[in-house]
Amino acid sequence: MESHDVIIVGGGPTGLGAARRLADLDVRDVVVLEREPEAGGIPRHCGHLGFGWQSHLRIWTGPRFAAELRKSTSGLDIRTATAVLELHKDGQLRIQRNSGLGEMKARHVLIATGTRETPRAARLVGGSRPQGVMNTGALQQHVYVNNNKPFDRPVIIGSELVSFSALLTCRHLGIRPVAMLEENPQISAPRPGDLIARFVFGVPVRTSTKLIAIEGSKNVEAVEIERRGKRERIICDGVIFTGLFRPETALIPSGLPSKKFSSAGNVTGPLKTSGECWQQGILAAEDIVKRLA
Numbered sequence: 677m678e679s680h681d682v683i684i685v686g687g688g689p690t691g692l693g694a695a696r697r698l699a700d701l702d703v704r705d706v707v708v709l710e711r712e713p714e715a716g717g718i719p720r721h722c723g724h725l726g727f728g729w730q731s732h733l734r735i736w737t738g739p740r741f742a743a744e745l746r747k748s749t750s751g752l753d754i755r756t757a758t759a760v761l762e763l764h765k766d767g768q769l770r771i772q773r774n775s776g777l778g779e780m781k782a783r784h785v786l787i788a789t790g791t792r793e794t795p796r797a798a799r800l801v802g803g804s805r806p807q808g809v810m811n812t813g814a815l816q817q818h819v820y821v822n823n824n825k826p827f828d829r830p831v832i833i834g835s836e837l838v839s840f841s842a843l844l845t846c847r848h849l850g851i852r853p854v855a856m857l858e859e860n861p862q863i864s865a866p867r868p869g870d871l872i873a874r875f876v877f878g879v880p881v882r883t884s885t886k887l888i889a890i891e892g893s894k895n896v897e898a899v900e901i902e903r904r905g906k907r908e909r910i911i912c913d914g915v916i917f918t919g920l921f922r923p924e925t926a927l928i929p930s931g932l933p934s935k936k937f938s939s940a941g942n943v944t945g946p947l948k949t950s951g952e953c954w955q956q957g958i959l960a961a962e963d964i965v966k967r968l969a
């Protein structure tokens with residue numbers, strides 16, 4: 677079975693930061709496994725500015741930042757289109773790649789699988805299942821990667837910072853959200869985000885407003901909402917579920933021995949910036965060197 681000193685699961689800012697640092701510290705037998713066709717993680721799909729400051733003292737778009745990370749790790753063993761399906765306590769991994777299933781083994785495994793927004797299914801929203809319902813990540817893929825406009829007048833669910841990213845992403849292709857809905861009495865992002873949304877982008881932010889159901893047969897036609905005990909319909913043609921991030925921990929069985937496994941970046945907790953994750957990758961690499969000694 678193929679065996680290595682370190683296997684890093686996930687080729688986002690955390691995994692690539694760790695891979696670069698391990699190479700600099702002379703740990704040569706390191707493999708990064710990334711399920712997407714290209715390394716770089718979430719920033720690959722984020723066409724807005726806001727990346728690179730903590731790591732490179734530059735302000736780049738996400739794809740530019742991801743490209744810089746790939747450049748800084750060129751020559752290292754980064755295997756894309758390779759998904760890790762299972763981790764075992766002895767450091768063995770079950771993987772899937774284009775050529776089929778396989779097994780690998782490492783003295784140490786760094787888990788850097790990031791985080792994901794809570795999808796519709798987990799939010800218990802009623803109604804039908806038309807096209808045009810997605811999270812911010814999928815929206816960004818449509819807009820920035822495929823240059824595709826999935827709808828014209830969606831509602832945005834949530835008011836975290838990422839919800840405002842969704843707003844900016846919409847603007848990129850001239851999509852004009854009809855409203856941003858927040859269940860709590862106040863927005864989750866810092867104020868005056870709501871005022872900026874309303875007065876700069878023309879999108880009203882409705883707090884204390886819960887999405888009850890999505891209507892539409894083929895495409896979204898409206899949403900039903902509840903505000904202070906009253907039901908109402910908003911006509912729209914799409915729904916963007918934003919935020920409520922959950923670490924991508926599906927892979928991690930309980931009781932993994934800490935000598936053989938560690939984790940870093942967004943998989944470890946609340947959403948952090950890409951620069952913080954890159955830094956965490958570096959720190960994780962330094963810690964791994966000590967554990968391997």
Ligand SMILES: Cc1cc2nc3c(=O)[nH]c(=O)nc-3n(C[C@H](O)[C@H](O)[C@H](O)COP(=O)(O)OP(=O)(O)OC[C@H]3O[C@@H](n4cnc5c(N)ncnc54)[C@H](O)[C@@H]3O)c2cc1C
Pocket residue numbers: 685686687688689690691709710711712715716717718719722724725726727728758759760761788789790791812813838841842924927940941942943947948949950951953
């Ligand atoms: C919409 C949005 C906007 C954002 N805007 C900004 C911003 O402006 N500035 C900023 O600094 N940060 C921003 N962030 C946050 C930033 O993108 C993250 O902090 C950063 O990408 C986290 O890095 P990571 O490597 O921990 O995880 P990720 O970037 O999520 O990378 C994890 C990688 O692991 C891979 N993976 C997962 N499971 C497996 C598996 N089983 N097998 C193989 N590979 C796997 C994934 O494909 C992915 O490539 C934004 C995030 C979102 C969602």
